[in-house]
Amino acid sequence: MRRLVTLVFVAALVVVMAASFSVSAAGGRVIVMNQQEPNMINPYLDSMQATFDVSQLTWGGMLELDEKWELIPSLALEVPSLQNGGISKDGLTYTWKLRKDVKWSDGAPFTSEDIKFTWEYIMNDNLNVVSRTGFEEITAIETPDKYTVVMKLKQIHVPMLYVWTGPTIVPKHILSKSKNLNEDSFNMNPVGLGPYVLDKWEHGSYLIFKKNPNYWRKGYPKLDQIVYKPIPDENTAFTQLATKEIDVYQTFPTNQYKQVKALTHVNVTETASTYWEHININCKSPLLTDVRVRQALRYATDLKKLQETVYEGLWPVAVSDQGSPFWKNAKLKPYQFDLKKAGQLLDQAGWKLGNDGMRYKNGKKLTLVISTTAGRIPREMTEQILQQDWKKIGVDLVIKNYDAGKFFATYDEGGILDTGDYDLAVFAWGSSPDPDNYTLWHSAQFPPAGQNNVFWSNKRVDELIITSRKELDVNKRKAMIDEIQQIMWEEVPMIPTFYWVNLDAFNKNIKNIKPNGTSSGNLWNAYEWELK
Amino acid sequence: MQRYLIRRILQMIPLLIGLSILIFFIMYLMPGDPIDMLVMGNPNLKAEDVARLKKVWGFDQPFLVRYWKWLKQAVWHRDLGFSYHWKIPVTQVVSERLPNTLILMSASLVLSLLIAVPLGIYSARRQYSFADYFLTVLAFIGQAMPTFWFGLMMILLFSIYLKSPSGGPLLPPGGMMDIGSTASFFSWARLKYLIMPAFVLGLHNITSWMRFIRSTMLEVINQDYIRTARAKGLKERTVIYKHAFRNAMIPMITLLAMSIPNLVGGATLTETVFAWNGIGSMTYNSVMNKDYSVAMASLMFSAIMVVIGNLLADILYAVVDPRVRYD
Numbered sequence: 131m132r133r134l135v136t137l138v139f140v141a142a143l144v145v146v147m148a149a150s151f152s153v154s155a156a157g158g159r160v161i162v163m164n165q166q167e168p169n170m171i172n173p174y175l176d177s178m179q180a181t182f183d184v185s186q187l188t189w190g191g192m193l194e195l196d197e198k199w200e201l202i203p204s205l206a207l208e209v210p211s212l213q214n215g216g217i218s219k220d221g222l223t224y225t226w227k228l229r230k231d232v233k234w235s236d237g238a239p240f241t242s243e244d245i246k247f248t249w250e251y252i253m254n255d256n257l258n259v260v261s262r263t264g265f266e267e268i269t270a271i272e273t274p275d276k277y278t279v280v281m282k283l284k285q286i287h288v289p290m291l292y293v294w295t296g297p298t299i300v301p302k303h304i305l306s307k308s309k310n311l312n313e314d315s316f317n318m319n320p321v322g323l324g325p326y327v328l329d330k331w332e333h334g335s336y337l338i339f340k341k342n343p344n345y346w347r348k349g350y351p352k353l354d355q356i357v358y359k360p361i362p363d364e365n366t367a368f369t370q371l372a373t374k375e376i377d378v379y380q381t382f383p384t385n386q387y388k389q390v391k392a393l394t395h396v397n398v399t400e401t402a403s404t405y406w407e408h409i410n411i412n413c414k415s416p417l418l419t420d421v422r423v424r425q426a427l428r429y430a431t432d433l434k435k436l437q438e439t440v441y442e443g444l445w446p447v448a449v450s451d452q453g454s455p456f457w458k459n460a461k462l463k464p465y466q467f468d469l470k471k472a473g474q475l476l477d478q479a480g481w482k483l484g485n486d487g488m489r490y491k492n493g494k495k496l497t498l499v500i501s502t503t504a505g506r507i508p509r510e511m512t513e514q515i516l517q518q519d520w521k522k523i524g525v526d527l528v529i530k531n532y533d534a535g536k537f538f539a540t541y542d543e544g545g546i547l548d549t550g551d552y553d554l555a556v557f558a559w560g561s562s563p564d565p566d567n568y569t570l571w572h573s574a575q576f577p578p579a580g581q582n583n584v585f586w587s588n589k590r591v592d593e594l595i596i597t598s599r600k601e602l603d604v605n606k607r608k609a610m611i612d613e614i615q616q617i618m619w620e621e622v623p624m625i626p627t628f629y630w631v632n633l634d635a636f637n638k639n640i641k642n643i644k645p646n647g648t649s650s651g652n653l654w655n656a657y658e659w660e661l662k
Numbered sequence: 663m664q665r666y667l668i669r670r671i672l673q674m675i676p677l678l679i680g681l682s683i684l685i686f687f688i689m690y691l692m693p694g695d696p697i698d699m700l701v702m703g704n705p706n707l708k709a710e711d712v713a714r715l716k717k718v719w720g721f722d723q724p725f726l727v728r729y730w731k732w733l734k735q736a737v738w739h740r741d742l743g744f745s746y747h748w749k750i751p752v753t754q755v756v757s758e759r760l761p762n763t764l765i766l767m768s769a770s771l772v773l774s775l776l777i778a779v780p781l782g783i784y785s786a787r788r789q790y791s792f793a794d795y796f797l798t799v800l801a802f803i804g805q806a807m808p809t810f811w812f813g814l815m816m817i818l819l820f821s822i823y824l825k826s827p828s829g830g831p832l833l834p835p836g837g838m839m840d841i842g843s844t845a846s847f848f849s850w851a852r853l854k855y856l857i858m859p860a861f862v863l864g865l866h867n868i869t870s871w872m873r874f875i876r877s878t879m880l881e882v883i884n885q886d887y888i889r890t891a892r893a894k895g896l897k898e899r900t901v902i903y904k905h906a907f908r909n910a911m912i913p914m915i916t917l918l919a920m921s922i923p924n925l926v927g928g929a930t931l932t933e934t935v936f937a938w939n940g941i942g943s944m945t946y947n948s949v950m951n952k953d954y955s956v957a958m959a960s961l962m963f964s965a966i967m968v969v970i971g972n973l974l975a976d977i978l979y980a981v982v983d984p985r986v987r988y989d
Contacts, residue, residue: 161841169747169748169749170749175749176749177700177704258715258718258719260700260707260711260715261706261707261708261711262711263706263708263711313744317749318749318750330842332839333758333759333939334758334759334762334939334943334944335837335838335839335937335939336837336841338841338842357841359837359841360937361836361937362934362937362943363934363935363937365814365935366817366835366836366934366935366936366937369814369817369821369822369835369836370835370836370937372822373821373822373830373831373835375834375835375836375837532693533692533693533694534694534699534702535692535693535694535695535698535699535952536693536694537694538694538698538699538701538702539693539694539698540698540701540709540712543693543694543698545694545698559704559705560704560705561705562706567705569705569706569708570705577709578709579709580708580709581701581705
């Protein structure tokens with residue numbers, strides 16, 4: 131009912147909008163909508179995308195991740211590498227050269243001391259930081275002069291550069307005097323190195339950011355103001371886009387695609403994200419230990435149909451756990467939907483068709499339980515389509531969904547995924563731009579130790595993961611990551627389904643839009659944004 | 663009366679403690695906690711990190727320990743705790759939103775009364791007339807219409823079809839003020855944001871109260887004392903407003919007093935449709951994000967208001983109706 135109502139409403143709206151197009155005079159201001167409100171401006175203490183977005187505006191980092199997911203220098207003069215000597219031959223020493231004449235937004239000079247302090251800040255036991263991954267690998271940071279930083283590592287840590295990318299640096303001259311780092315006012319209104327500073331935060335309504343007068347890129351930022359406006363409801367957000375109350379509508383749902391496209395004053399961007407949707411196969415479940423059964427299920431998964439009916443044809447079909455164009459194994463093809471082949475594989479595995487059209491082995495029926503978080507419509511639709519299709523090959527699929535809290539809870543709390551209390555599970559993982567998936571696939575990472583909640587173990591993959599984590603040569607590492615994907619393609623510990631696509635709408639009068647599907651988001655280059 | 667009051671207030675204490683245990687327990691029963699939500703979809707979060715964060719926020723403690731901590735803090739230190747989701751003290755989260763909710767809810771309450779009372783009286787005086795039937799039909803439509811849908815239709819009409827003389831929408835489609843505005847609450851710049859949500863929210867009250875006033879008025883209007891009043895030669899106005907309406911108002915008082923909790927409880931759907939930053943959406947978000955301290959504060963606050971509203975209704979009864987006496 132709600133869908134229908136929305137549809138009627140939206141259709142009416144589109145007609146009206148088409149009839150009444152007028153030019154907006156935004157001045158030097160862009161209003162960016164987001165579904166959620168950030169709860170602070172410190173990405174170390176919270177992992178919400180909204181928090182990340184506003185940190186992009188106000189914080190700085192030595193490197194940035196551009197729209198092609200490539201590292202570019204920001205406060206560092208160049209990206210350290212083996213070639214330029216920034217990374218030592220043994221991979222254990224990183225040397226960074228910093229830009230001179232950079233100032234914090236309060237006018238204090240930015241120096242190598244701030245980098246060292248940032249590391250100490252993260253490692254401070256009193257700070258309730260979400261994760262110390264990467265920072266823990268550093269044993270010491272030396273500052274030979276004001277603009278040089280030398281980092282010593284415990285062991286090779288290939289993703290080290292990403293640790294220092296994007297909003298990452300905190301000011302020593304402010305936080306070294308803090309009495310309570312967790313509740314410091316810095317977390318709400320930071321002194322930063324970014325193009326903007328917070329001007330006013332009207333909680334629940336909007337955040338206004340104004341130009342940082344001390345920003346290091348001369349002549350930037352171009353806009354006078356960026357307003358970050360949380361709007362929880364999709365219909366409200368759409369109306370506000372249509373009436374030009376907002377200029378940017380971030381990550382709108384696929385079911386609004388046609389309506390947003392119909393607005394003449396906006397451009398729609400489709401950006402590949404780091405998230406990939408998949409179906410976990412519990413390799414520990416007695417029914418699913420046989421690889422032929424897992425392959426059969428993959429052959430019986432009609433990705434084309436799912437793509438059209440569930441994702442409006444917008445999300446690309448996934449072949450592996452790697453979404454990045456560079457790390458994806460280009461030789462792998464998606465399994466072709468083939469019920470006959472699926473049936474043969476089940477026959478070979480000893481699951482024979484009974485009189486009722488279902489499969490049996492030793493008198494036991496092939497009944498599998500599929501689970502996801504209740505209320506996510508696309509995932510529930512996926513389950514229903516699989517239920518119908520798999521019935522045709524004699525697999526009885528039972529749907530049993532849970533509240534997200536129960537589904538993702540830890541092992542100790544009896545979480546469905548971590549305790550392996552499922553046969554198949556539909557959800558998504560978000561990867562980082564680095565391809566390392568140690569916690570997902572290494573056999574030492576069964577819960578509670580890690581997140582290998584498909585309970586899959588493969589000796590060769592274990593070996594490849596460990597060696598690839600230590601490989602500094604990108605091409606050699608790429609070969610190993612390719613092989614891992616190849617093995618997973620054959621062994622099917624999970625069925626990769628789709629890569630997420632972020633749909634964003636931007637008012638056509640904004641120049642230099644370069645959306646990035648990682649957590650860098652749309653605002654990573656907001657300093658370049660300009661009004662036509 | 664005094665003894666009655668003291669007794670009622672003393673009765674509230676065990677009631678509220680019982681309620682707080684119940685609410686806390688239901689929150690506790692919800693599977694998972696905010697740290698589990700962090701894990702969702704993030705393969706880089708280590709088990710050690712999860713355990714460390716749970717300890718920091720006290721999510722690893724058993725029910726009774728957590729409840730006792732909360733109660734001790736709230737009662738002895740008058741401290742509602744720190745919001746996990748908003749990362750600021752709970753009192754600050756609530757105090758930022760409470761004025762917004764109070765404004766929206768009282769505006770809608772006043773608007774509802776202003777519309778419902780005259781229409782109800784009118785309807786009763788002209789029972790079975792065309793106007794009466796018309797209002798009755800409207801009342802049922804208003805009752806049946808889902809709030810969010812009515813809200814969207816209002817936006818369609820007033821923000822998209824109808825334009826203001828300066829070219830923008832006649833009424834803003836959502837939010838609470840122009841961005842960066844410092845206008846006071848009672849200026850047009852702010853009031854224009856209030857009109858639609860207040861009306862949409864009031865629709866339910868308008869239609870139900872109108873029907874309610876109509877029926878109580880009908881009951882009173884046929885009483886002997888009204889006939890007597892008319893026979894005395896009083897003006898019809900006096901008869902209706904002084905004699906009939908005052909008596910018909912008595913049951914209305916219960917209804918009004920019962921709507922006091924709504925004043926601070928907010929209205930999640932309307933707030934969401936109009937992007938109004940109130941208590942309703944705060945409560946919803948805190949429950950969805952398992953932000954226990956905020957959810958507890960806001961649910962307890964509503965509970966207290968329900969209890970107070972009930973008491974107030976009983977007291978007002980005695981005030982307006984001389985026949986009612988408590989001791």
